[in-house]
Amino acid sequence: MKFSKFGQKFIQPTGISQLMDDLGDALKSDQPVNMLGGGNPAKIAAVNEVFLQTYQALGNDSNASDPDSSAIISMANYSNPQGDAEFIDALVGFFNRHYDWNLSAENIALTNGSQNAFFFLFNLFGGAFSDNKLDEHGQEKKSQSVDKSILLPLAPEYIGYSDVHIDGQHFTAVLPHIDEVTHDGEEGFFKYRVDFEALENLPALKEGRIGAICCSRPTNPTGNVLTDDEMAHLAEIARRYDVPLIIDNAYGMPFPNIIYSDAHLTWDDNTILCFSLSKIGLPGVRTGIIVADPEVIAAVSAMNAVVNLAPTRFGAAIAKPLVQNDRIKQLSDNDIKPFYQQQATLAVRLLKEALSDYPLMIHKPEGAIFFWLWFKDLPITTLELYERLKEKGTLVVPSQFFFPGVDVDNYRHAHECIRMSIAADEQTLTDGIAVIGEVVRELYDKAK
Amino acid sequence: MKFSKFGQKFIQPTGISQLMDDLGDALKSDQPVNMLGGGNPAKIAAVNEVFLQTYQALGNDSNASDPDSSAIISMANYSNPQGDAEFIDALVGFFNRHYDWNLSAENIALTNGSQNAFFFLFNLFGGAFSDNKLDEHGQEKKSQSVDKSILLPLAPEYIGYSDVHIDGQHFTAVLPHIDEVTHDGEEGFFKYRVDFEALENLPALKEGRIGAICCSRPTNPTGNVLTDDEMAHLAEIARRYDVPLIIDNAYGMPFPNIIYSDAHLTWDDNTILCFSLSKIGLPGVRTGIIVADPEVIAAVSAMNAVVNLAPTRFGAAIAKPLVQNDRIKQLSDNDIKPFYQQQATLAVRLLKEALSDYPLMIHKPEGAIFFWLWFKDLPITTLELYERLKEKGTLVVPSQFFFPGVDVDNYRHAHECIRMSIAADEQTLTDGIAVIGEVVRELYDKAK
Numbered sequence: 001m002k003f004s005k006f007g008q009k010f011i012q013p014t015g016i017s018q019l020m021d022d023l024g025d026a027l028k029s030d031q032p033v034n035m036l037g038g039g040n041p042a043k044i045a046a047v048n049e050v051f052l053q054t055y056q057a058l059g060n061d062s063n064a065s066d067p068d069s070s071a072i073i074s075m076a077n078y079s080n081p082q083g084d085a086e087f088i089d090a091l092v093g094f095f096n097r098h099y100d101w102n103l104s105a106e107n108i109a110l111t112n113g114s115q116n117a118f119f120f121l122f123n124l125f126g127g128a129f130s131d132n133k134l135d136e137h138g139q140e141k142k143s144q145s146v147d148k149s150i151l152l153p154l155a156p157e158y159i160g161y162s163d164v165h166i167d168g169q170h171f172t173a174v175l176p177h178i179d180e181v182t183h184d185g186e187e188g189f190f191k192y193r194v195d196f197e198a199l200e201n202l203p204a205l206k207e208g209r210i211g212a213i214c215c216s217r218p219t220n221p222t223g224n225v226l227t228d229d230e231m232a233h234l235a236e237i238a239r240r241y242d243v244p245l246i247i248d249n250a251y252g253m254p255f256p257n258i259i260y261s262d263a264h265l266t267w268d269d270n271t272i273l274c275f276s277l278s279k280i281g282l283p284g285v286r287t288g289i290i291v292a293d294p295e296v297i298a299a300v301s302a303m304n305a306v307v308n309l310a311p312t313r314f315g316a317a318i319a320k321p322l323v324q325n326d327r328i329k330q331l332s333d334n335d336i337k338p339f340y341q342q343q344a345t346l347a348v349r350l351l352k353e354a355l356s357d358y359p360l361m362i363h364k365p366e367g368a369i370f371f372w373l374w375f376k377d378l379p380i381t382t383l384e385l386y387e388r389l390k391e392k393g394t395l396v397v398p399s400q401f402f403f404p405g406v407d408v409d410n411y412r413h414a415h416e417c418i419r420m421s422i423a424a425d426e427q428t429l430t431d432g433i434a435v436i437g438e439v440v441r442e443l444y445d446k447a448k
Numbered sequence: 449m450k451f452s453k454f455g456q457k458f459i460q461p462t463g464i465s466q467l468m469d470d471l472g473d474a475l476k477s478d479q480p481v482n483m484l485g486g487g488n489p490a491k492i493a494a495v496n497e498v499f500l501q502t503y504q505a506l507g508n509d510s511n512a513s514d515p516d517s518s519a520i521i522s523m524a525n526y527s528n529p530q531g532d533a534e535f536i537d538a539l540v541g542f543f544n545r546h547y548d549w550n551l552s553a554e555n556i557a558l559t560n561g562s563q564n565a566f567f568f569l570f571n572l573f574g575g576a577f578s579d580n581k582l583d584e585h586g587q588e589k590k591s592q593s594v595d596k597s598i599l600l601p602l603a604p605e606y607i608g609y610s611d612v613h614i615d616g617q618h619f620t621a622v623l624p625h626i627d628e629v630t631h632d633g634e635e636g637f638f639k640y641r642v643d644f645e646a647l648e649n650l651p652a653l654k655e656g657r658i659g660a661i662c663c664s665r666p667t668n669p670t671g672n673v674l675t676d677d678e679m680a681h682l683a684e685i686a687r688r689y690d691v692p693l694i695i696d697n698a699y700g701m702p703f704p705n706i707i708y709s710d711a712h713l714t715w716d717d718n719t720i721l722c723f724s725l726s727k728i729g730l731p732g733v734r735t736g737i738i739v740a741d742p743e744v745i746a747a748v749s750a751m752n753a754v755v756n757l758a759p760t761r762f763g764a765a766i767a768k769p770l771v772q773n774d775r776i777k778q779l780s781d782n783d784i785k786p787f788y789q790q791q792a793t794l795a796v797r798l799l800k801e802a803l804s805d806y807p808l809m810i811h812k813p814e815g816a817i818f819f820w821l822w823f824k825d826l827p828i829t830t831l832e833l834y835e836r837l838k839e840k841g842t843l844v845v846p847s848q849f850f851f852p853g854v855d856v857d858n859y860r861h862a863h864e865c866i867r868m869s870i871a872a873d874e875q876t877l878t879d880g881i882a883v884i885g886e887v888v889r890e891l892y893d894k895a896k
Contacts, residue, residue, distance in 0.1 A: 002691070008578070058503075075729075075730050284760070302461070
């Protein structure tokens with residue numbers, strides 16, 4: 001069949017489609033797989049118990065002949081394009097209880113997951129813009145087209161951003177400062193920091209070719225948490241250049257709150273905060289939350305109408321009571337965050353044991369559900385390493401896909417890292433890291 | 449904030465966003481509203497009972513410490529971008545049981561509702577195409593761009609198609625033959641038929657500027673069901689011009705099967721069938737189903753990955769058992785279809801009573817959940833009529849939005865019709881039609 005130019009880009013496999021297919025195939029497979037590759041959150045029994053109780057309560061409180069029963073309402077009715085109104089009200093209450101943001105319902109829209117939110121936002125703020133200049137008489141000159149990019153102030157960034165623009169890619173990324181740091185008093189760690197000098201001197205920024213600034217915090221894939229100072233600096237730059245600052249908060253505060261460093265969350269009308277129910281343990285419900293200026297919310301709602309008619313409601317139905325009674329925050333603080341912190345401690349120990357005398361560097365684990373491993377001067381690219389690990393039943397993600405906006409051909413560091421999930425159970429983590437150790441040791445040993 | 453050109457189109461209210469906002473506001477409102485405007489399916493107690501039982505069974509069969517429990521699986525895991533694999537397998541079995549299509553899992557993808565499917569398909573097959581011609585040496589000549597449209601062989605068509613193209617609108621529509629017909633032996637009805645002579649002579653079709661042919665069957669907004677002969681003719685034209693035939697089956701066979709005329713469903717590898725769980729009564733779960741050639745399914749799956757990461761799973765979880773045991777077909781045949789047939793009979797009676805001596809013509813009710821009323825020579829446009837009815841608490845949808853690809857400025861018929869849902873309960877239908885009758889009678893009377 002003949003596909004449009006827009007369609008042509010989807011005929012080619014993308015980094016993210018490969019990742020998602022590997023993940024899905026592994027879950028369907030009968031073969032044991034050490035799944036350290038996907039973004040699926042951990043199965044935490046205490047958390048699933050709450051979700052299941054909530055699910056059952058919704059069902060048991062319902063009566064098929066009462067169309068206002070909770071379960072029936074969410075199955076049998078469309079919501080507004082903005083999203084389930086009662087969940088939005090619950091979120092307004094929740095955020096205003098915990099922060100001084102003074103939100104109203106006009107500040108929140110729901111999307112079919114966070115990826116969907118970024119598809120909307122990156123096309124709202126990246127791509128072709130009309131540049132309507134005024135002539136000397138104050139009349140609008142003939143409209144010219146300007147191509148604007150999404151500025152990623154700290155590469156590497158999330159693989160899922162790469163392909164979301166409706167035509168081509170519109171990213172400009174700044175390469176990181178790489179600082180060697182300690183973690184819990186130990187050596188062998190590094191931390192990425194924003195290179196503000198490079199950022200401030202970026203021609204695209206000075207020349208009006210940036211449409212928005214975006215970062216994930218904690219960062220997928222690295223587990224880095226940008227400091228409050230870095231965030232304040234980014235917010236100041238965004239305001240100075242009159243572009244929004246988009247923060248991907250999928251792993252951040254207040255839920256799932258997988259952050260171990262000292263960090264705070266702020267919002268103002270130039271900030272677009274994106275939240276998700278996925279990493280508290282509900283990825284299947286595909287529910288994303290955007291907090292932003294009403295103008296942005298109106299645009300997102302209109303996109304929801306055109307692309308989806310209305311967002312899905314089940315996630316809203318399950319999460320609403322947990323948001324209303326702050327249970328979502330208690331789960332995050334008391335169950336989810338400690339679980340991943342424990343996993344991180346275990347993964348550090350296993351990795352140190354497996355590769356103690358080898359040039360492994362681990363990005364300082366400050367949050368999220370991933371480790372980012374740097375194999376300095378590895379004799380092969382990590383794309384090749386990924387294939388070798390996959391042959392041995394261990395799935396990770398090679399680093400080269402995490403640099404949207406960077407020409408990785410000339411950047412060796414982008415071929416020396418892998419993203420490894422720490423959400424798996426102890427046995428899988430142990431087995432997977434053993435395979436990584438074995439393969440990587442052999443590679444370094446042979447190159448000696 | 450500054451939005452891209454793509455974003456600009458979402459700042460303006462669209463026909464569909466207005467419709468969805470009116471619908472949502474009415475559902476939230478404390479004021480009684482005669483809601484004949486939305487596309488929400490009816491609340492049929494026997495059907496909701498089955499959904500609720502299924503919901504409860506999924507929950508009660510689950511155990512939080514067993515990650516393979518049904519409810520937990522669908523909440524706590526992403527599916528592949530193609531969609532929930534077990535539901536796809538169930539659909540393959542279901543369609544192969546009832547039709548001789550010989551499908552495999554590679555023929556089916558899920559989307560976040562039918563609207564989402566059309567967003568994907570209309571951008572895959574409409575918009576800018578590369579037209580790679582070969583020169584006399586068999587080398588590819590410099591690629592030229594051709595703009596292709598989606599051909600709607602019978603306007604009016606679904607309002608939701610209008611705005612889905614990522615840049616502008618790419619529709620070419622053929623105006624209908626309007627035949628006066630009887631319905632159950634009564635006068636006062638008409639039926640749209642495809643003007644095949646106009647269709648076959650369409651310059652865009654002959655000159656390769658059509659990317660796909662699409663129709664809804666039963667048609668939203670009119671309740672028309674294209675005949676088997678009309679469908680066969682369209683399929684032949686599509687094959688002749690090497691473009692796919694897309695059939696929007698949201699109200700069609702085998703579920704929800706809201707069809708009262710004699711009609712059959714066919715599929716081949718040049719046909720793209722779109723199904724939905726919405727009109728069996730599950731619009732909130734946002735689940736669409738595409739049956740097509742594997743090449744199309746691969747492209748849709750890739751779009752799912754980029755736009756949504758993966759489709760939502762809850763609808764799949766609820767519908768899977770009902771598809772496996774054919775309950776979805778029994779519900780459609782025994783509960784859903786008879787319900788709407790009864791509503792149609794009631795609506796005809798009420799409308800005939802309200803406007804017996806006035807020039808009302810009703811599109812022959814052959815299926816779907818809407819009536820399409822034609823007020824010939826109405827002194828005002830139906831956009832104005834919509835506003836007057838809304839003032840009196842009755843919501844309908846004016847006809848002008850249902851003509852994507854038609855310049856309605858010069859087509860009076862497009863301003864003389866309304867779409868009216870017949871999914872409401874008897875009281876609402878009675879009250880709403882009473883208001884329509886009162887307002888329309890006064891308009892005609894004053895113009896005398």
